[in-house]
Amino acid sequence: MSERLTSLIRSMPLRLALGLVVLFAAVSLISLAASYVITQRSFEQAIRENLTQDMAGFRAAPSARALAALVEAEARETDPERMILSYLAPTRRHYGNAMIARDDEGYHVVSVAQDSPRLQGRYLALTATLHGGQLTIARSWSEIEALRRVFANILVLSLLPTVLIALWGGLYLARSSARQVRVIGRTLDRLTSGDLEARVGPTRGWSADLAQIGGKIDEMAEAQESSVETLRQVSSDIAHDLKTPIQRVAVHLEDLAGRGDLGPDSRALVERASGELEGIVSVFHALLQIAQIESGSPRARFRPVDLAELCRTFFEIFEPAATESGHRLSLDVPAEGDWQVTGDRTLLGQMLANLIENALRHTPPGTAIEIGLARAGGRICLAVADDGPGVPEAERALVLRRLYRLDRSRTTPGSGLGLNMVQVIATLHDAELALSDNGPGLRVAITF
Amino acid sequence: MKLLVVEDDETTGAYIARGLREEGQTVDLVSDGRAALIQATAGSYDVLIVDRMLPEIDGMTLVKTLRGAGNQTPVLFLTSLGSVDDRISGLNAGGDDYLVKPFAFGELSARVAALARRPQALEQETVLRAGDLEMNLISRKVTRGGVEIDLLPREFSLLEHLLRRKGRVQTRTMLLEAIWDISFDPMTNVVETHVSRLRAKVDKPFETEMIKTIRGAGYRIDA
Numbered sequence: 012m013s014e015r016l017t018s019l020i021r022s023m024p025l026r027l028a029l030g031l032v033v034l035f036a037a038v039s040l041i042s043l044a045a046s047y048v049i050t051q052r053s054f055e056q057a058i059r060e061n062l063t064q065d066m067a068g069f070r071a072a073p074s075a076r077a078l079a080a081l082v083e084a085e086a087r088e089t090d091p092e093r094m095i096l097s098y099l100a101p102t103r104r105h106y107g108n109a110m111i112a113r114d115d116e117g118y119h120v121v122s123v124a125q126d127s128p129r130l131q132g133r134y135l136a137l138t139a140t141l142h143g144g145q146l147t148i149a150r151s152w153s154e155i156e157a158l159r160r161v162f163a164n165i166l167v168l169s170l171l172p173t174v175l176i177a178l179w180g181g182l183y184l185a186r187s188s189a190r191q192v193r194v195i196g197r198t199l200d201r202l203t204s205g206d207l208e209a210r211v212g213p214t215r216g217w218s219a220d221l222a223q224i225g226g227k228i229d230e231m232a233e234a235q236e237s238s239v240e241t242l243r244q245v246s247s248d249i250a251h252d253l254k255t256p257i258q259r260v261a262v263h264l265e266d267l268a269g270r271g272d273l274g275p276d277s278r279a280l281v282e283r284a285s286g287e288l289e290g291i292v293s294v295f296h297a298l299l300q301i302a303q304i305e306s307g308s309p310r311a312r313f314r315p316v317d318l319a320e321l322c323r324t325f326f327e328i329f330e331p332a333a334t335e336s337g338h339r340l341s342l343d344v345p346a347e348g349d350w351q352v353t354g355d356r357t358l359l360g361q362m363l364a365n366l367i368e369n370a371l372r373h374t375p376p377g378t379a380i381e382i383g384l385a386r387a388g389g390r391i392c393l394a395v396a397d398d399g400p401g402v403p404e405a406e407r408a409l410v411l412r413r414l415y416r417l418d419r420s421r422t423t424p425g426s427g428l429g430l431n432m433v434q435v436i437a438t439l440h441d442a443e444l445a446l447s448d449n450g451p452g453l454r455v456a457i458t459f
Numbered sequence: 460m461k462l463l464v465v466e467d468d469e470t471t472g473a474y475i476a477r478g479l480r481e482e483g484q485t486v487d488l489v490s491d492g493r494a495a496l497i498q499a500t501a502g503s504y505d506v507l508i509v510d511r512m513l514p515e516i517d518g519m520t521l522v523k524t525l526r527g528a529g530n531q532t533p534v535l536f537l538t539s540l541g542s543v544d545d546r547i548s549g550l551n552a553g554g555d556d557y558l559v560k561p562f563a564f565g566e567l568s569a570r571v572a573a574l575a576r577r578p579q580a581l582e583q584e585t586v587l588r589a590g591d592l593e594m595n596l597i598s599r600k601v602t603r604g605g606v607e608i609d610l611l612p613r614e615f616s617l618l619e620h621l622l623r624r625k626g627r628v629q630t631r632t633m634l635l636e637a638i639w640d641i642s643f644d645p646m647t648n649v650v651e652t653h654v655s656r657l658r659a660k661v662d663k664p665f666e667t668e669m670i671k672t673i674r675g676a677g678y679r680i681d682a
Contacts, residue, residue, distance in 0.1 A: 246540070247512070247539065247540055247545075250539040250540045251512045251539040253539075254539035254560045254561065255468045255471065255539070255560075257560070257561050258468065258470075258471050258560045258561040258562075259468065259470040259471060260561075261561040261563075262470055262471060262474040263470075265474075265563070265564065288561070292561060296559075299540060303544060308544060309544065312547070324639055324640070324641070325645075327613070327639070327649065328639060328641070328645055328647055328649040329645070329647055329649070330649075331647065331648050331649055331651075331652035331653075332647040332648055332649070335648065356640075357641070357642055357643065360641050360643070361643055364643075364645045368645070368646075
């Protein structure tokens with residue numbers, strides 16, 4: 012069974028329709044059964060009364076002979092299928108249109124007139140002893156049996172169309188609401204993936220409750236879009252308002268550095284100031300970028316990215332720096348295989364760069380750092396591992412926090428945003444970030 | 460070269476204009492979008508240097524309007540933001556290059572020069588030359604004074620990039636973008652390392668230095 016059909020069958024409107032059909036059918040059946048029982052009883056009552064009246068008529072006969080003649084006369088005109096008259100006179104002679112016979116199989120009602128005369132139907136019988144003989148009159152149940160057929164017909168004719176219509180209506184509603192639910196689902200998917208322009212846009216044909224939900228989602232998306240837009244605007248205003256003076260300071264410092272009459276002390280000061288300014292700019296950029304990544308908007312330009320190529324490029328980029336600082340940087344990337352993930356190459360590159368830079372910065376010379384790419388349970392795992400001092404387990408969660416730094420790292424350069432940026436980028440790519448003990452050292456793994 | 464600088468901050472604008480004039484360029488400086496639109500339409504400039512955030516008409520709208528009117532003058536955007544989103548929206552609006560504030564003057568100057576004479580005709584060439592250095596892009600053979608030089612792939616593309624832009628400075632961030640395809644600065648010495656490896660093969664065994672270091676700016680191969 013296709014998934015779509017399964018979800019249709021499990022959908023709310025169809026379940027409701029099925030429930031109502033069952034309920035309606037049960038109620039109809041009970042009321043039909045009740046009226047059948049009542050009607051059957053009154054029919055039976057009528058038959059009994061008729062039999063009593065018939066009996067009373069025969070009782071009026073003055074003698075056995077007269078009674079026999081009467082029975083004979085009546086019996087001639089009566090179909091034994093409908094009514095049976097039987098009088099066993101004191102003379103052991105039988106009068107009537109049928110009699111009770113006995114054979115190997117038991118007692119039967121047997122017609123007198125016909126040849127193979129066993130009568131099959133049910134009868135309601137009244138027997139009395141009159142003038143020394145036994146008179147039995149019986150009326151057929153067939154009318155009551157006909158009643159059962161009538162009721163069965165009523166049942167089929169009234170219930171079947173109702174069930175069919177309800178089922179069809181339920182299916183129709185289920186399908187149209189399933190369609191609406193799909194529209195809502197798709198819109199939510201697009202919103203989640205960073206496309207904040209996605210809207211449900213319920214139309215007049217929508218069911219009221221789903222239209223209401225859709226409308227609320229649209230309102231929410233509207234609010235989110237405008238708050239992201241505000242954030243963007245605020246970020247760009249702040250950036251502009253701060254970058255302009257920063258640029259001016261950079262200009263002044265460059266002017267100062269360009270002057271020939273600067274003593275060595277002053278020159279060193281200018282250089283330190285320039286370095287500090289660079290630090291300010293890099294923290295500022297990182298904060299702006301984290302804010303933007305957290306808004307999810309880079310998802311809109313996700314493309315396939317080859318992580319193997321990315322690892323090789325960044326290995327190459329950091330290898331000279333690692334050699335210079337006395338670290339041993341190595342690459343463990345399989346030559347073959349599909350290492351593509353969907354993402355933003357620049358951000359993934361930045362993530363990898365931050366991890367390598369972090370390892371270079373916080374481990375002593377001589378430490379081995381490995382960039383590794385592997386498959387774990389069908390997922391791609393990118394890891395940067397070192398055999399340096401590591402991070403105490405209690406602090407592993409903390410180092411992911413914005414601006415958090417280990418005590419021993421206070422003296423090393425760095426913004427305290429590197430790992431936080433890694434986390435934010437990993438989250439954007441629906442990847443899991445895990446810090447673990449590399450025994451010794453730290454292993455940071457990102458599983459896509 | 461005739462350049463138009465559109466920058467609303469006086470200090471920055473004056474700094475850019477002064478630096479470019481010192482290089483011998485003709486520079487006009489305006490401080491708002493409306494004036495820039497008039498100026499850019501009236502005069503014929505080699506490159507426009509446009510701040511993205513401007514009073515009256517912002518930089519993006521200015522460039523879109525110019526492009527809409529058929530003006531194809533290369534544009535270098537100056538921006539306070541530095542995100543990829545920002546870069547892409549700037550390039551989509553019709554910008555040709557992008558520089559994030561604060562920037563060093565050398566970076567700006569190199570990028571302006573790169574925009575003014577974009578290597579269009581050069582793209583078809585199969586043999587690049589500078590002095591006695593010859594680079595065959597088909598056979599991937601590099602010779603200097605008839606002596607064959609063996610280059611690694613990265614060194615090859617680095618040399619090709621510099622040769623194609625003979626006479627123009629290439630900054631390290633420009634090289635990072637072109638050779639390693641990364642649009643942020645990882646703050647490593649990868650460019651310096653590769654240039655010095657390339658130099659060891661292309662320059663050291665010979666008398667004259669081909670690849671020049673321009674202090675505070677980048678690298679250049681002279682024509």
